[in-house]
Amino acid sequence: MIRDQNSVPPARIPTLADVARHAGVSTATVSRSLNTPEQVGRETRARVLSAVQDLGYAPNFNARALAAKRSNTVGVVIPTMENAIFARGIQAFQEELGLHGLTLLIASSSYRQDLESRQIHTLVARGADALLLIGYQRAPEVYEFLNQRGVPTLVAWAFDRQQTHPAIGFDNVQAMTALARAVIGHGHRRLAMISAHMRDNDRARDRVAGVRAAMQEAGLPTAELTLIETHYGFDSGAAALREIMAKAPDTTAVLCGNDVLAVGALQGAREMGLDVPGQLSVTGFDDIDLATIAEPSLTTVHVPHREMGRRAAQMLVAILNGEAKARTHELQTSLSLRQSLARRPTGAT
Amino acid sequence: MIRDQNSVPPARIPTLADVARHAGVSTATVSRSLNTPEQVGRETRARVLSAVQDLGYAPNFNARALAAKRSNTVGVVIPTMENAIFARGIQAFQEELGLHGLTLLIASSSYRQDLESRQIHTLVARGADALLLIGYQRAPEVYEFLNQRGVPTLVAWAFDRQQTHPAIGFDNVQAMTALARAVIGHGHRRLAMISAHMRDNDRARDRVAGVRAAMQEAGLPTAELTLIETHYGFDSGAAALREIMAKAPDTTAVLCGNDVLAVGALQGAREMGLDVPGQLSVTGFDDIDLATIAEPSLTTVHVPHREMGRRAAQMLVAILNGEAKARTHELQTSLSLRQSLARRPTGAT
DNA sequence: TATGCCAATGCAAGCGCTTACACGCGTAAA
DNA sequence: TTTACGCGTGTAAGCGCTTGCATTGGCATA
Numbered sequence: 001m002i003r004d005q006n007s008v009p010p011a012r013i014p015t016l017a018d019v020a021r022h023a024g025v026s027t028a029t030v031s032r033s034l035n036t037p038e039q040v041g042r043e044t045r046a047r048v049l050s051a052v053q054d055l056g057y058a059p060n061f062n063a064r065a066l067a068a069k070r071s072n073t074v075g076v077v078i079p080t081m082e083n084a085i086f087a088r089g090i091q092a093f094q095e096e097l098g099l100h101g102l103t104l105l106i107a108s109s110s111y112r113q114d115l116e117s118r119q120i121h122t123l124v125a126r127g128a129d130a131l132l133l134i135g136y137q138r139a140p141e142v143y144e145f146l147n148q149r150g151v152p153t154l155v156a157w158a159f160d161r162q163q164t165h166p167a168i169g170f171d172n173v174q175a176m177t178a179l180a181r182a183v184i185g186h187g188h189r190r191l192a193m194i195s196a197h198m199r200d201n202d203r204a205r206d207r208v209a210g211v212r213a214a215m216q217e218a219g220l221p222t223a224e225l226t227l228i229e230t231h232y233g234f235d236s237g238a239a240a241l242r243e244i245m246a247k248a249p250d251t252t253a254v255l256c257g258n259d260v261l262a263v264g265a266l267q268g269a270r271e272m273g274l275d276v277p278g279q280l281s282v283t284g285f286d287d288i289d290l291a292t293i294a295e296p297s298l299t300t301v302h303v304p305h306r307e308m309g310r311r312a313a314q315m316l317v318a319i320l321n322g323e324a325k326a327r328t329h330e331l332q333t334s335l336s337l338r339q340s341l342a343r344r345p346t347g348a349t
Numbered sequence: 350m351i352r353d354q355n356s357v358p359p360a361r362i363p364t365l366a367d368v369a370r371h372a373g374v375s376t377a378t379v380s381r382s383l384n385t386p387e388q389v390g391r392e393t394r395a396r397v398l399s400a401v402q403d404l405g406y407a408p409n410f411n412a413r414a415l416a417a418k419r420s421n422t423v424g425v426v427i428p429t430m431e432n433a434i435f436a437r438g439i440q441a442f443q444e445e446l447g448l449h450g451l452t453l454l455i456a457s458s459s460y461r462q463d464l465e466s467r468q469i470h471t472l473v474a475r476g477a478d479a480l481l482l483i484g485y486q487r488a489p490e491v492y493e494f495l496n497q498r499g500v501p502t503l504v505a506w507a508f509d510r511q512q513t514h515p516a517i518g519f520d521n522v523q524a525m526t527a528l529a530r531a532v533i534g535h536g537h538r539r540l541a542m543i544s545a546h547m548r549d550n551d552r553a554r555d556r557v558a559g560v561r562a563a564m565q566e567a568g569l570p571t572a573e574l575t576l577i578e579t580h581y582g583f584d585s586g587a588a589a590l591r592e593i594m595a596k597a598p599d600t601t602a603v604l605c606g607n608d609v610l611a612v613g614a615l616q617g618a619r620e621m622g623l624d625v626p627g628q629l630s631v632t633g634f635d636d637i638d639l640a641t642i643a644e645p646s647l648t649t650v651h652v653p654h655r656e657m658g659r660r661a662a663q664m665l666v667a668i669l670n671g672e673a674k675a676r677t678h679e680l681q682t683s684l685s686l687r688q689s690l691a692r693r694p695t696g697a698t
Numbered sequence: 699t700a701t702g703c704c705a706a707t708g709c710a711a712g713c714g715c716t717t718a719c720a721c722g723c724g725t726a727a728a
Numbered sequence: 729t730t731t732a733c734g735c736g737t738g739t740a741a742g743c744g745c746t747t748g749c750a751t752t753g754g755c756a757t758a
């Protein structure tokens with residue numbers, strides 16, 4: 001069955017012209033039979049299709065994109081594929097695109113802006129008809145470039161009414177504020193936060209701002225928030241937790257920028273012999289599978305990833321079909337209250 | 350900074366010809382300045398490059414691929430992006446390719462053969478110069494197609510000396526046999542296994558075979574292996590564990606087809622009030638981060654994902670440069686013994 | 699001075715496809 | 729019967745790039 005490669009002389013790959021010859025029609029007709037079958041006579045079409053079968057013809061994508069100036073491809077640059085945070089949303093995005101005959105090109109930037117720019121350029125050079133990007137923040141040149149190239153672009157995983165660029169997502173500040181309120185509502189006063197690096201990451205920044213807002217609201221001095229910036233990853237979460245407990249041993253609740261960090265923190269706590277949630281509460285953000293799996297299960301912000309992906313695709317499709325122009329759409333998050341958040345231990349400050 | 354789209358009239362995108370005109374040279378010279386700079390005079394090259402800058406020229410990828418009959422792109426189809434199993438390996442693969450000026454196109458098949466075939470065709474139609482595929486098993490037509498198209502293809506995440514197709518990976522049977530031996534070595538006699546569906550998945554099949562081999566070796570009747578097939582996912586793991594304990598309550602060790610399933614099983618056990626590893630041992634496969642994070646930490650098979658990815662890329666690069674032909678390369682796995690495996694509880698059968 | 703060679707450049711033919719336009723024919727309206 | 733459509737098809741001009749081949753002008757060699 002499975003044969004070694006190179007065993008067969010490199011057979012000529014059939015082209016449109018071959019099919020045309022085989023079916024006794026012009027290349028135009030073949031092209032139309034494939035792309036707009038309704039424009040071709042019944043019988044002719046049948047003849048063409050069987051020629052396609054006979055020859056094992058498959059259209060050359062590059063040639064098609066070049067000639068048609070449309071690739072039926074949309075690109076997305078996600079910060080990472082190392083964890084499942086974007087997986088569900090992108091999966092839904094892809095499924096919805098597929099329904100409309102579009103293909104998805106995925107690139108990842110490792111949370112680095114320079115790489116993201118490069119990826120964006122690559123996707124555009126590859127002929128992506130539209131782009132989905134995560135978060136607002138990137139060099140203005142990037143937006144200019146996209147704009148000049150006429151590539152419709154949607155921002156996802158973020159929503160900010162200050163920003164003008166079309167986006168589909170949720171308000172990271174508000175979402176985190178709601179969670180922090182709940183934490184404070186459980187009696188916690190000494191808060192700490194483990195965040196992703198904020199410099200190039202507006203969502204991380206917003207989430208920290210959200211915690212601060214809730215503290216302010218409750219009359220807690222925001223300066224007392226112990227803040228650790230690190231990169232997303234289990235280890236970092238664990239390390240950050242140790243650092244927090246060293247710096248501010250009276251901390252009773254640690255809010256994390258995402259679920260991965262939170263699960264890392266959980267592990268850090270375990271290693272230190274801290275009982276969660278008995279002595280320390282921990283929260284996450286995203287509500288990925290991991291949050292339910294973790295022991296104790298994680299209180300976190302539920303993000304409607306799938307809906308976001310699906311809607312993003314729908315909007316992009318509408319734009320590409322000229323049926324709509326880009327609009328901004330806000331989604332709501334909710335709180336998933338689970339075991340890792342409990343009342344402040346009696347006796348703690 | 351960030352402006353709405355459609356605000357600027359769709360400016361003409363600069364082409365090679367524009368650059369040529371701007372620099373006062375022929376398009377051939379521009380092309381060469383970009384691709385084989387050493388063939389162009391010093392001063393000319395400088396002039397061209399500054400024209401490129403001035404116009405903000407970026408080559409059209411499709412046109413380039415069409416003309417050059419080479420896309421400098423390699424494709425990979427992975428079964429899923431929903432969990433981190435392939436992430437690290439693919440990351441390494443991508444990094445290594447990048448070092449050689451190649452871009453990676455990633456597609457995922459949701460563990461479905463029909464989708465995988467389609468993705469492979471798409472990748473080839475897009476002009477992928479080479480492909481990386483996971484596991485050997487797929488329709489013979491697919492191999493024929495690839496062969497006929499002359500697209501070098503490497504199989505990864507599997508190694509089987511029976512197969513002739515070039516591969517880079519590890520022997521799933523042996524790896525699992527080694528783990529199962531360890532489990533049996535801990536005194537376990539009543540084994541169960543949670544596997545991915547085996548029909549379209551040779552790796553899953555091999556892992557089950559590995560367990561059976563170890564049982565046979567130890568004189569245990571392989572018929573006594575309680576086997577559940579399900580799809581990869583936390584929930585499935587938990588559900589499968591419940592099913593196992595219902596069917597075969599005297600089970601003392603559950604071997605899982607991968608870490609995700611195992612962590613799910615861990616959770617299932619927790620829900621049933623079973624102590625792991627006190628009453629029940631659980632093992633995984635892959636050794637992703639999750640294995641360390643889990644509580645208790647997971648005994649599993651360590652797979653050298655990064656090395657596999659890197660080597661795969663190196664081999665493909667060598668093939669594309671005509672420096673080597675595809676060879677099969679076996680990697681070694683090792684056992685990561687952690688808390689989830691312990692001696693059979695005294696009193697158990 | 700004549701000869702040969704090489705480096706630098708240009709010319710132009712594609713790569714495989716789409717699509718505006720033209721054409722011929724049968725049918726319905728005048 | 730003429731006129732006007734409209735449908736199905738063919739013709740051919742590109743899309744933006746690469747590359748084999750031809751051309752040019754130095755420069756070293758004879």
